[in-house]
Amino acid sequence: MKNGKEKVILANWKMRLNLKETQELAQEMVKKFKDFNGGTVGLCPNFISLPSVKKILDGSQIKLGAQDVFWEEVGAYTGEISAKILSEVGCDYVLIGHSERRELLMENYEMIHKKLKVVLSSTKLTPVVCIGENWDERKTDRRNFVLYEQMHQALSGIDLKESRDIIIAYEPIWAIGSGTAIEPEEAQYAHKIIKMTLSDMFGEKTVERNFKIIYGGSVNKDNAKDFVGLENLDGLLVGGASLKADEFYAVAKTITNF
Ligand code: 13P
Numbered sequence: 001m002k003n004g005k006e007k008v009i010l011a012n013w014k015m016r017l018n019l020k021e022t023q024e025l026a027q028e029m030v031k032k033f034k035d036f037n038g039g040t041v042g043l044c045p046n047f048i049s050l051p052s053v054k055k056i057l058d059g060s061q062i063k064l065g066a067q068d069v070f071w072e073e074v075g076a077y078t079g080e081i082s083a084k085i086l087s088e089v090g091c092d093y094v095l096i097g098h099s100e101r102r103e104l105l106m107e108n109y110e111m112i113h114k115k116l117k118v119v120l121s122s123t124k125l126t127p128v129v130c131i132g133e134n135w136d137e138r139k140t141d142r143r144n145f146v147l148y149e150q151m152h153q154a155l156s157g158i159d160l161k162e163s164r165d166i167i168i169a170y171e172p173i174w175a176i177g178s179g180t181a182i183e184p185e186e187a188q189y190a191h192k193i194i195k196m197t198l199s200d201m202f203g204e205k206t207v208e209r210n211f212k213i214i215y216g217g218s219v220n221k222d223n224a225k226d227f228v229g230l231e232n233l234d235g236l237l238v239g240g241a242s243l244k245a246d247e248f249y250a251v252a253k254t255i256t257n258f
Pocket of ligand 1: 012098171175176177178179216217218219237238239240241
């Protein structure tokens with residue numbers, strides 16, 4: 001099926017807003033998306049804001065996501081947050097291995113693999129595994145290999161139950177925060193590589209049933225239309241453009257044809 005999967009549009013607010021701003025934006029989002037039924041929409045605020053944002057989202061159709069998780073279930077891990085706690089707070093999604101963590105905090109795919117495993121084994125959260133090449137890798141034509149490697153390191157040996165979904169977020173590092181998204185054809189090509197690799201690893205049926213592939217990197221209300229109808233693109237992970245309810249709504253509306 002070309003574009004049969006329901007789209008998922010996630011907002012990654014990173015560390016951009018304080019507590020009050022986070023809550024106010026969540027309230028605006030609830031109002032804005034009141035009648036939206038074009039797809040699944042989720043907000044990923046900072047850890048501290050999760051319980052209060054959950055309260056704000058209660059009764060709305062907007063889902064809650066966290067920006068990170070630790071790879072152990074419980075124990076002496078100062079400063080870390082477990083998948084179970086995220087689940088307790090009411091999260092539906094959790095980002096794993098965002099490139100900002102890979103670049104700034106030396107997070108690697110061994111850690112990402114362990115995080116994915118604990119999320120799948122101890123909760124019902126849907127993991128959003130982030131992958132994507134940097135500019136040097138792109139420039140030297142190593143993207144396909146990089147994506148292949150990242151996926152294998154993150155996902156090999158994962159025990160995927162029929163009822164569990166995994167979202168792969170393709171975020172080319174060089175496009176994040178740059179103000180310019182990559183060319184839609186290029187995104188489509190990368191998504192095809194991702195899908196082919198997943199099919200090799202899990203089989204086509206499982207990929208159709210359990211996986212979604214979304215794009216992230218400087219998507220905004222003006223360029224969202226370029227991503228409409230692209231093959232193997234099941235949604236978007238939006239940073240900067242999700243910090244205003246109007247703009248995020250416009251992006252969601254565009255990509256879902258709502
Ligand atoms: P921008 O949309 O600000 O480029 O951020 C993308 C991103 O990193 C989402 O996780």
